[in-house]
Amino acid sequence: MSFGLYVHWPYCARKCPYCDFNSHVRPERDEQGWLAAVCKEMAVVANLQGKDRPVLDSIYFGGGTPSLMAGKTAGRIIAAAAETWPPAPDIEITLEANPASAEAARFADYAAAGVTRLSLGVQSFDDAALKFLGRLHNAAEAEAALALALKTFPRVSFDLIYARPEQSVEDWKRELAKALSFGTEHLSLYQLTVEPATPFSTMQRRGLLHLPDEDLAAALYETTAEMTEAAGLPAYEISNYARPGAEARHNLIYWRYGSYAGLGPGAHGRLDLYGRRYATVCERLPERWREKVEKQGHGFAVVEEITPEAGAHENLLMSMRLKEGLDLAAYRKCWGVAPSAEKIEALARLGLLTCENDRLAATARGALVLDKVIEELAD
Numbered sequence: 589m590s591f592g593l594y595v596h597w598p599y600c601a602r603k604c605p606y607c608d609f610n611s612h613v614r615p616e617r618d619e620q621g622w623l624a625a626v627c628k629e630m631a632v633v634a635n636l637q638g639k640d641r642p643v644l645d646s647i648y649f650g651g652g653t654p655s656l657m658a659g660k661t662a663g664r665i666i667a668a669a670a671e672t673w674p675p676a677p678d679i680e681i682t683l684e685a686n687p688a689s690a691e692a693a694r695f696a697d698y699a700a701a702g703v704t705r706l707s708l709g710v711q712s713f714d715d716a717a718l719k720f721l722g723r724l725h726n727a728a729e730a731e732a733a734l735a736l737a738l739k740t741f742p743r744v745s746f747d748l749i750y751a752r753p754e755q756s757v758e759d760w761k762r763e764l765a766k767a768l769s770f771g772t773e774h775l776s777l778y779q780l781t782v783e784p785a786t787p788f789s790t791m792q793r794r795g796l797l798h799l800p801d802e803d804l805a806a807a808l809y810e811t812t813a814e815m816t817e818a819a820g821l822p823a824y825e826i827s828n829y830a831r832p833g834a835e836a837r838h839n840l841i842y843w844r845y846g847s848y849a850g851l852g853p854g855a856h857g858r859l860d861l862y863g864r865r866y867a868t869v870c871e872r873l874p875e876r877w878r879e880k881v882e883k884q885g886h887g888f889a890v891v892e893e894i895t896p897e898a899g900a901h902e903n904l905l906m907s908m909r910l911k912e913g914l915d916l917a918a919y920r921k922c923w924g925v926a927p928s929a930e931k932i933e934a935l936a937r938l939g940l941l942t943c944e945n946d947r948l949a950a951t952a953r954g955a956l957v958l959d960k961v962i963e964e965l966a967d
Contacts, residue, residue, distance in 0.1 A: 590645045590646075590837075591643060592645055592648065593647045594648050594838075595855070598611060599651070601613070605787035606781075606787075608783035609651070612873075619661055625887065628886065629852075629886045641674070644669060646682070646837050647669055648681075649684060654684050680836075681704045683705075683706060687709070688725040690732070698741075706740070712730075720753075738772070746770075746772060746775065749780050752780050757811055760811060773821075774834050775828070776827060777827055782799065806956050825910050852877070855869075866893055900923040909958070931967075940954035
C-alpha cells in the first residue's frame with residue numbers, strides 16, 4: 589500500500605473569495621517556528637508507526653501558498669522525511685505555487701531542495717476572470733510563470749477554474765485550447781463551486797452570483813473531456829487529466845484510499861496503525877496548532893479510529909472518482925461488504941456504470957451525476 593506525506597503551509601498573501609481551504613493572511617509569518625513544529629509532528633507520526641515504517645512514495649506541500657516559503661525550508665522538511673521513512677527511488681515531491689510568487693531564483697531553490705513536480709494555481713488566462721476570482725496575478729504573469737516552471741521542473745501541472753458566470757462553451761474552448769498549448773503533462777480542471785462561509789456564498793445568497801445551469805455545466809464538462817482526450821491527456825479522475833504515466837501519484841494515494849500523514853495546521857491524515865485505520869485532523873488556527881505542538885509534540889485535534897462502515901464508505905467515495913473505478917474483489921476483502929449486484933445492475937442499465945472483471949467504474953454519463961451514483965451504491 590502506498591504511503592504519502594502531506595504538509596500544510598497555512599499562509600496566503602490574500603484570501604480568494606471562492607476558497608474554503610485553511611489559509612490565513614498574516615503580516616508576519618514565523619517560518620522557522622512552523623518548520624520546527626512540522627518536524628516535531630513528523631516524529632510523532634513515525635513513533636506511532638513503530639519500527640516497521642512504510643516506504644514514502646510522495647510528499648505534497650499544499651496550502652495556502654507554499655511558494656511563499658523559502659526553498660531551504662522545503663529542503664529541511666524533505667531531508668527530515670527521508671530520514672524518517674525509507675523514500676521510494678522515484679519519490680514524487682510536489683509543491684503548490686501561485687504565479688504571483690513565481691521567481692526564477694525561488695523556483696531554482698525548490699528544485700535544488702528536491703521538489704520534482706510543481707502544481708501552479710493559474711485558474712484562468714483571462715484578466716477579467718482572474719480579477720473576479722480574486723487572484724493577485726494577471727494572464728501575462730500566469731504565462732510567464734508557466735514558462736519558468738517548465739524550464740525548472742521535470743514535471744509541471746496547473747489548475748484552471750471553469751463554469752464561471754457568463755462563460756460559454758466557446759469561451760471555455762478557447763481558454764482550454766490555450767492551456768493545452770503549453771504541453772504540460774497534467775491539468776487539474778475544476779468547475780466553480782460555491783462553498784459555505786466564503787464571500788462567493790454571500791454573493792450567491794444576495795443574488796449577485798449566478799453559476800451556469802446544469803445543462804451548460806454538463807456541456808462544459810463534456811467539452812473538457814473531449815478536448816483533453818484529443819490532446820493526449822485523458823481524464824483519470826473526475827477533475828484531473830494527464831498523459832498516461834503522469835498522473836499525480838500523491839493524489840492517487842487519496843483516491844485509492846491509501847495511507848498518508850497530514851502535518852501542519854488543519855491537515856488531515858489517514859494512518860494505518862497496528863492493523864487499524866485512524867483519522868487525524870490538526871488544529872486549523874496556526875497559532876493554536878503551534879501551541880499544541882509545543883505542549884504535546886503534535887497539533888492533532890482529532891485522532892480517532894475509523895469504523896469499518898465509515899472506512900468502506902470513504903473508500904467507495906474516493907475510488908469512484910477515478911476512471912479506473914473500484915476493485916470490488918479488493919474492496920470485499922478489505923471491508924467484508926460490497927454494493928449489491930442489484931444496484932450495480934440497475935445503474936448499469938441506466939448507462940451510469942460499468943462492471944467488468946469485478947471492477948466498478950462510472951461511465952462518462954455517470955460522471956455527470958457521480959454524487960447520486962455513489963449515494964445509490966452506498967445506500
